[in-house]
Amino acid sequence: MYPEKLTTHLEALALSSRAVAAMFRYDDREKATLDYELADPLGESRHAVAGRAVHQYPDRLLVHVTGRCAAHCRYCFRRSGVHRACGPLDERETGLIQDYLKGHDQIKEVLLSGGDPFTMGTDLWEYLLDGIRQARPDITVRIGTRMPVSDPVRFEDNRLIQLLADHGVVWIMTHINHSDELTAETKASLERLRKNGLSLANQTVLLKGVNDEVEVLARLFTTLVDLGVKPYYLFQGDLALGTAHFRVPLSRALAIVNELRRHVSGLAMPVFAVDIPGGGGKVPLCPPWLGAPGKKGWPLTHPDGHTGFYPEEKDGPVK
Ligand SMILES: *Cc1c(COP(=O)(O)O)cnc(C)c1O
């Protein structure tokens, strides 16, 4: 069971936005799980290193810096994950990450993920960023966060903004799915980050009944570009337990994405991708990585050579 959790900001927004309510309000359909849905849909546990890190691609290290989120997205692919119960990294765990980064020259980017890293207090941020920079002054830091949507006042903390600005190249990877989430407060937090020198990119999850329409996605992506945020990935839904009602059949998803390209600029167009179910990495959903669907579903081939299948699912009613 994944408890319902919303911030005061989202409680208010869910009253006026159906899309926000659908993303954050518990729904009884979550009780229905399918036999091919997975507790660890990305197979992250297969590549676990240094305690709480995932080293799947040679040049990138993903670190689960905390399991906590300010609010719980109902479609979350880590909703049943082992990391969800963890609090922030402690000193020993930060030390393990430092040692791992020092010992692996090939790592060029460290991705701070979670949970939501910005649920961590500012003192912990100082400790973590100092630690990473001490170990590796040369690498790019990426921070994945939904906080500009769930609790935008977090970015009114001047000390936090200053820390982020003072630790070399830092990319903030936001997670925004619908233009209803772009409230005045959320826009202000993005502007604050941008004006303080942070680079901004966004990841969106394609969600049935939330953003599975060309106009909805076009409005979101063009607004993000206007805010200085590059739409980076649009993800097909992962096969997380109890999330079937959020998934768009892949054939319809591809039609939406093809049509979208006619309506937005190249800058506003994200890469449509999916993680190979069960592990193997992220694959762009276009040839030659995506093959023609057969009995087992859609064949996927990662640029690294890993293969897998994504099912073609039925398009049930939205409500
Ligand atoms: C998504 C992901 C990355 C980053 O992949 P990009 O395609 O560079 O954004 C790195 N490590 C893991 C384990 C990931 O899941």
Ligand code: SF4
């Ligand atoms: S913010 Fe990310 S990790 Fe947290 S519940 Fe939402 S999707 Fe999951």
